[in-house]
Amino acid sequence: MIKAFQQSIKALRANLGRTILTMLGIIIGIGTVILVLSAGAGFRSLIDSEVAVLGSNTLFVQTHIPSATKNRGALSDGPGGALEGVIISSFKQRDLDEINKLQNVSGSYGIITGQAVVVYRSNKKSAIYYGTGAERFNIDKTTLATGRFFTKAEDSSGAQMAVLGATVAKDLFGQDDPIGKLFRLGTLNFQVVGVYTPQGALSDTDGTVFIPLNTAQKKLLGVDYMTIGIVALDDISKADVTAEQIKIALRINHHITDPAKDDFIVQTQAQALDTFNVIFNGITYLLIAIAAISLLVGGVGIMNIMYVVVTERTAEIGLKKALGARESDILNEFLIEAIIVTVFGGVIGIGLGSLLGLAVSLIAKSANLAWTFSVPLYAIVLGCGVSAVIGIFFGVFPARSAAKLDPIEALRYE
Numbered sequence: 001m002i003k004a005f006q007q008s009i010k011a012l013r014a015n016l017g018r019t020i021l022t023m024l025g026i027i028i029g030i031g032t033v034i035l036v037l038s039a040g041a042g043f044r045s046l047i048d049s050e051v052a053v054l055g056s057n058t059l060f061v062q063t064h065i066p067s068a069t070k071n072r073g074a075l076s077d078g079p080g081g082a083l084e085g086v087i088i089s090s091f092k093q094r095d096l097d098e099i100n101k102l103q104n105v106s107g108s109y110g111i112i113t114g115q116a117v118v119v120y121r122s123n124k125k126s127a128i129y130y131g132t133g134a135e136r137f138n139i140d141k142t143t144l145a146t147g148r149f150f151t152k153a154e155d156s157s158g159a160q161m162a163v164l165g166a167t168v169a170k171d172l173f174g175q176d177d178p179i180g181k182l183f184r185l186g187t188l189n190f191q192v193v194g195v196y197t198p199q200g201a202l203s204d205t206d207g208t209v210f211i212p213l214n215t216a217q218k219k220l221l222g223v224d225y226m227t228i229g230i231v232a233l234d235d236i237s238k239a240d241v242t243a244e245q246i247k248i249a250l251r252i253n254h255h256i257t258d259p260a261k262d263d264f265i266v267q268t269q270a271q272a273l274d275t276f277n278v279i280f281n282g283i284t285y286l287l288i289a290i291a292a293i294s295l296l297v298g299g300v301g302i303m304n305i306m307y308v309v310v311t312e313r314t315a316e317i318g319l320k321k322a323l324g325a326r327e328s329d330i331l332n333e334f335l336i337e338a339i340i341v342t343v344f345g346g347v348i349g350i351g352l353g354s355l356l357g358l359a360v361s362l363i364a365k366s367a368n369l370a371w372t373f374s375v376p377l378y379a380i381v382l383g384c385g386v387s388a389v390i391g392i393f394f395g396v397f398p399a400r401s402a403a404k405l406d407p408i409e410a411l412r413y414e
Helices: 002-014 016-054 067-072 093-100 152-156 166-173 213-221 236-253 269-312 314-322 327-366 377-403 407-412
Strands: 058-063 105-120 123-132 144-147 161-164 182-185 188-196 208-212 228-233 264-268
Touching: 002 016, 002 327, 016 269, 016 327, 016 377, 058 236, 058 269, 093 105, 093 228, 093 236, 105 166, 105 213, 123 166, 123 213, 152 213, 161 166, 166 188, 208 213, 228 236, 236 264, 236 269, 264 269, 269 314, 269 327, 269 377, 314 327, 314 407, 327 377
Parallel strands: 123 208, 161 188
Antiparallel strands: 058 228, 058 264, 105 123, 105 182, 105 228, 144 188, 161 208, 182 188
16 A cells, blocks of 8 residues: 555656646635635624624514515515515504513613714715614623713603714714714704724624614604614523513503414524524535535546546556556555545645635624634534545546556557
8 A cells, every 4th residue: 555655646746737737626625615614603703793792691572564464465575574665663662661571681672773864064974873772782782982872861851862883983073073073863963972882894883873762763753663672681591481471461562362463573592593593504505515516526527637547557557467466456556546636635725715714804804893713623524524535436436447457458558
């Protein structure tokens, strides 16, 4: 086996250019797999950090069109889980008041969203605004770069105060200190009381204006309902039980007897992550399947090149067999060549994929994303294992062909 390995290395070095081109398909395929798995690990760390910002002990209540209503209409799903053109207006503060009475609930706040033009002097831009309860700032784990949050009293009184996302603050005020300054949101003037620290590209905080919930409802939108509620729990291990209790309370408030007609969704963090994992795993498998095509093409390329090598070295094979080489010796030599090509290609692919994964993480970090670079151990094992299997599978056919050559016919080959 040692002699076969030495002969294989010698043969591969003799045709270095062809060897590198043969490896290319394996390098690209394995590199893509490593990149996908590395980026996937980084993206999961990003999602975990986003969940941590919201508070890992929270669950969500969201307005929702019942399935029975969906089946009767031809409308498509629109923002906020509702149908386009249909507004769920039954989720109100009294619902949150009932939820706050539950034993495992430590607090909650409601959200309603809108869009308006924000103006400061000559600076103008369209922005999303969140009308949110002041309790958000006790539950939310994000921090302010400057200023303060608005209070419950200011929320209840409909105060025209705002906490700005980092991007909005920069676009409106540039290098000026925005605290205490007035800007126009829609038709109303608001005073800036705080500015969030930058949260990164995936967060909606940076480009958002946060104003008191009552102000948004009564002065801007003219409504008394909310679209989303965030509920903080004392004991996250009881999240599923608390979610069921919330559903019961909301059904009583909304006079719903059939759960199929619920006009809301209650979702725990675990359920939200499960939904994300299903979607994310599907995307990952799709990308790996695309990479597998490259590996298959690379394997076929190896097989074709090895057949060419067998043809070029037919006379050499005949001479070896005439001098006493067994079929297993010839088989081993050519099979080892194929395995070396794929394993070396796999190692290079792992290195290339890791470098690309590092580059992705650096780009993500430059965009203020909480992205952690890592190459999972199973990805490396998978890369090496797959490349070795490809070498054995696609190398065995030309190797067997070489081993079966008749020595007399091989010696006569020109």
